[in-house]
Amino acid sequence: MAAGFLKFPTEAAASTPGRVTAVPLQAVRLKPSLFLDSLVTNRRYLFELEPDRLLHNFLQYVGLPPKGAVYGGWEGDTIAGHTLGHYLSALALLYAQTGDAEAKRRIDYIVAELARAQAQDKDGYVGGLTRKDDKGKIDGGKIVFEEVRRGIIKGSAFNLNGSWSPLYTEHKLFAGLLDAHALAGSTQALEVLEKVAGYFAGVFDALDHQQMQTLLDSEFGGLNESYIELGARTGNPRWTAIGKRLRHEKVVDPAIAGKDDLPHRHANTQVPKFIGEARQFEVAGDTDSAAAARFFWETVVTHYSYVIGGNADREYFQQPDTVASFLTEQTCEHCNSYNMLKLTRHLYQWTPQSRYFDYYERTLHNHTMAAQHAETGMFAYMMPMISGGERAFSDKFDSFWCCVGTGMEAHAQFGDSIYWRDEQSLYVNLYISSTLDWKERGLALQLDSGVPDNGKVRLQIDRADGKAPRRLLLRVPAWSEGRFSLRVNGQAQHAKAEDGYVVLARAWKAGDVVDVEFDMPLRLEHAAGDENSIVVMRGPLALAADLGPVSEPYDQPDPALVADASPLSGFKPLPQPGRFLAATTRPQALTFVPFFAQYERRSALYFKRMDSQQWAQEVKRREQARAEQAALQSSAVDMIQFGNEASEKAHKLASDTSFGGAYRRKECRDVRGKGFVEFEMKGDDRPLALRLRFWGSDKGRFNILVDGKLAVEVKVERGNVIDFVDRDYALPPALTRSARTLKFRIEPQHGDTAGPLFGGWLIPA
Template sequence: MPAFHPDTTIDPSRRRFLQWSALAAAAGMLRFPLEVAASVAGTVTALPLQAVRLTPSIFLDSLLVNRRYLFELEPDRLLHNFLQYAGLPPKGDVYGGWEGDTIAGHTLGHYLSALSKLYAQTGDAQVKQRIEYIVAELARAQAQDPDGYVGGLTRKTDAGEIVGGKSVFERVRAGAVNGSKFNINGSWSPLYTVHKLFAGLLDADALADTPQALQVLEPLAAYLAGVFDALDHAQMQSLLATEFGGLNESYIELGARTGNRRWIAIGKRLRHEGIVDPAIAGKDDLPHHHANTQVPKFIGEARQFEVTGDADSAAAARFFWETVTGHYSYVIGGNADREYFQQPDTIAAFLTEQTCEHCNSYNMLKLTRHLYQWTPQARYFDYYERTLLNHTMAAQHPQTGMFTYMTPMITGAERGFSEKFDSFWCCVGSGMEAHAQFGDSIYWHDGQSLYVNLYIPSQLDWKEGGLALELDSDVPHTGNVRVQVTRADDKAPRRLMLRIPAWADGHQALKLNGRTVSATPKEGYIALERRWKAGDVVELALDMPLRLEPAAGDPDTVVVMRGPLALAADLGPAATPYDAMDPALVADVSPLSGFVALREPTRFLASTTRPRALEFSPFYAQHDRRSALYFKRMDPAQWAEEAQRRDRAKAEHAELQASAVDMIQFGNEASEKDHRLASDTSFAAAYRRQQCRDVRGKGFVAFVMKGSTQPLVLRLRFWGSDKGRFNILVNGALAVEVAVERGQVIDFVDRDYPLPHALTRTGQPLTFRVEPQHGDTAGPLFGGWLMPA
């Protein structure tokens, strides 16, 4: 295929990029402003997956467990909708979970990407056979459509009928863009689903040498391009307000790969200005935006810079990365609570069950790879390594191969893992991909140097570069690394660049062929330069002292770190409910003074935790345990005050329960059954260890409570930063119109709603109905108390 050559002229908007870089440097956001301002796409390049083979480690274990799961899945079941809606008989039953909803088909795209990455990583012929079968079946389905459409997504009509997804796009072509953040014309994020198929076909082409993949993709791309051509600018921006994944990136990549500038133009048109323009201007406009909807948009901007030289795209991508990693990220590298960005630097206030959606981290690592290519700074891989070890590895169960959606940051939470055939969340798809590609970011080169950025045990056989080596490493458990050259010819680079992680704090020892070498890291790397030959051995020992890392915005909320690993206290098996008070780190000086190493290098017993001593080990590995990751740091007097505060809170709750005429605990099965709760478009959940229920759109929740002849108020408990508008009906009559505005209180908030006495004075049981106004939301509601006025 002809290669697309990027524009060589510098767009005038580069001036804005340079201005932003200067502002960011002045604000302390960037360490290396000169290098940032001079970003050049392709400064360094990752060595291909095909050149890397993993050797025994937690990463190879994970990849093999993932392979087992990928082969437990049946392609014909994932292809069910693609064939059915093409008018062909399916060969397997459709899967459940999300694959049984209108977002069906997204998993096949993830699956195709995961298989392609696995094939490149292993050369496994069975994997390639499966890829080629899937692509051939897609081609067979596509041949039935005169417009080149092929897809597995569906649409729910106003009458409730499920029909093929092509009708979604035909309605868009006609100017109907009816939807919300996650719905267009009755389909759940259809462009997101399309993007996964685009990405899977692109990966099959690039990583698995399957040329038929582009033969399927280009007609599909042309069909959707025709739909987009029918929209004016305002309609297009309205369409882009619904989650569309990284479809912009895929179009630009398709154009770069084929030389077809039409695809580049479509990709550029898929810029969501409401999100990207503030980032171009250096403005943080992320609070209360759905996090994973945004990350892929900036991956697309990064790819646009690399292909077209658009400096605005570079500025947007870099500002977004700096902002998210610096102000919105948890210690494990993940971000967002309940899938949304909250306010910047409020991590300590949002330690909940619903933090750190894995898709977000998967996509942030993709974005990190792009930025590193422009400006090879070690700090990018400090973030990459942290996220890979503490989030990606936490999100896959090492025995079952199943994946988490969220990775909870709240103390005492249980990680929830997917079912094999009945979940298919977005994070199952990104999990399949993440655990098939560990070799893709270990080694990089710039023509003169080989960079080693991740200390993942592996073998490198770089034929084009005339170099082969073996990397043995105990990281993350110890800081010992050994690199042995097994082949080096005249083409081999002379310079070996070893990343010195920030966590080593400048304490490392280096040997070359057994002799100590004195070398000072520069910008996070030690450079060794020589004519390499087979048998050369480099040994690196990195220090791993314990340290405390504060949460963004609160120096007294801390995590215990050792090297790249976040350590967590083990609170017991996940099967045992946790209802104790949160432990704290209590000491007059340093809480770390009470940590004593145990048998393994990553296990410690801490005597400075209260109310009892606790054992710490790596957070990621506590898959079947309940953990305490974030701790409040206190002195003994503060701990005594905290214990008294918790006792008062218990007493106040007991008093509330005693004074209420009746109480319903939303989200609690027994309480809801006792109150004959009925609902539609309503969901039970838990947040901050409190059960809850929310109601959305045209849904409702109804329940029965004891009555009283005296005047009554209904007390409802909300989370302080939530908002919504809904009506409260009593025995079918409107009693209260409620408008809950988003507040600044980061805590639970109780609000009282007086009920008209005429509706309650009989003393008979009362039937309450809560229903959103005009498709808004009601809740989540964390409890309802009927109380004397």
């Protein structure tokens, strides 16, 4: 994260589980704001979904007739069933947040149907996932785990015995049942969960330590957290013991030792593991678990996070402090940020430092709110950091990505982290308009907030009896730079922030009013590791330049912020709050608006900072690059643009296990495993070479065949070049001479990958 945002101590402060806790979600109600709007939009979508369709596989694979057709997207694949767990959690959160009776009715119905399915299985298994065998036959998911019980563990990062992340899918069901019990009072949910937990405990009991670690190499979500939580909730030490066995040592042990071992690991696979470690510390007192969770959070937030709080490119952590080199279409998977907010809540409970909520607030405003389309209610998987990027939102009934499930949960619970408590105090950590009715302590109040449009906040006490806490702590956001004004009942106060909070102590009574106004200066933040990659910020919001509607393609070079003094000197406020016209952007002036709200607009968030001389050099560099590309196009015998439908069709491209896409605004195609890509190009009498364009840090091994004969064996090692690179492969003249048309075939070696390939040019050798 940018310098100046958070300054971390070299050693984390001592932690005590439960030093502070969140006020129960049931005690908080949202008032009109963009957060309430989002919750209402999400509620509409949740109630459009049909529980019977999400339950389809759970019934079918135990021999019961489904009551609804299975949904599409991921629910039509072997990861089917994960959405139902998310859906249960979302409904439970919605019920706790609003008291909505329809949410409770749906929870009770789903749990009863799960119990009905579970009754058909003598072992207590229940699940909606499936398995596809080598012949393409689809089986119920239980067969996967029965093979594991017998020691058959054929896995990769996301595949276990022919099923897509089956333990991850089961974790979502565990979590949904836990939420239905805790937030909606469903005792039946706990009964169902204990039976299915017993089934999986039996599977795990059959494995020795090494087999268990091999199993954990495949994605398993936060199943460790669910078992530990189940142990805490029931008092049964067996569940806690199983949770401890689900520690993935190759990932967690380096964090315990304070070693960053995250580069090139799949990001969201790791975050839930550390949430489980945090819960293990809280339940079992394991200080190594606390050390691991703290180190992971500090490392990700400091060295791997983008300005919106999200992390990872193409779902993977890259090298630390390199986010400025990975501003792409495939940054910031929403699941990562949702899970990082969960982890933040745990760490804050142990050590209530305001910096945790500086991160929480920025992620909530800039990523969570950006990930849900404000009008349609659909969800984005990735949040592009590339200039001109387009957010791809889900289809209502035919996507069901992991981030759709995450979105359902994330937009059902905005009241869960506003208010926190200890024995003497009430903490206000988020400035979201809401009411608090804390019956346990005899305190009721209203919070009216202008954030993020302005820094004006008012708290009014509606009820305060003898049990009400005397201390009120208001977080002073880092974005205010410590500047604020404060009044209590109209009287100016000269309070100073202490450890990130203003502390007000008095015997509160009905009618008391606290007014605080935080400064909201424009400021610049730079990417970790690159002082010249900057973002314009105001309050908790990242501001981005508006580059036009998504209906119009964007194929221009990135704009820059150019000034010999401060780039902010050219920013002039517009009438609408939080909007500015910038005269210091090049090649033309641009309007800056809140990044999160650009659902149907293309935007530029990160800018290279340059002085006038550097910009002149950059203009020359861009002109030279255009000239070189034009020369290549004119000299090539033929050219195919991989990933481009028209170009691929013109070259009669055929493929298997190959995927088209785009990366850094360049169309591409990759080939995986036993797949191939085949295409035709014009021949030439001269000696020829095939030029292929790669991304510099990618790797792979593949063969190039010409007319069915091996021409070149290619080995691409992962490099340190953060740019596109062209590599030329000379073709044997005997295979190309006198041929009017050449048929090329690219196929991976030994199950490796070929690509992504960003273009192919047949050129004179």
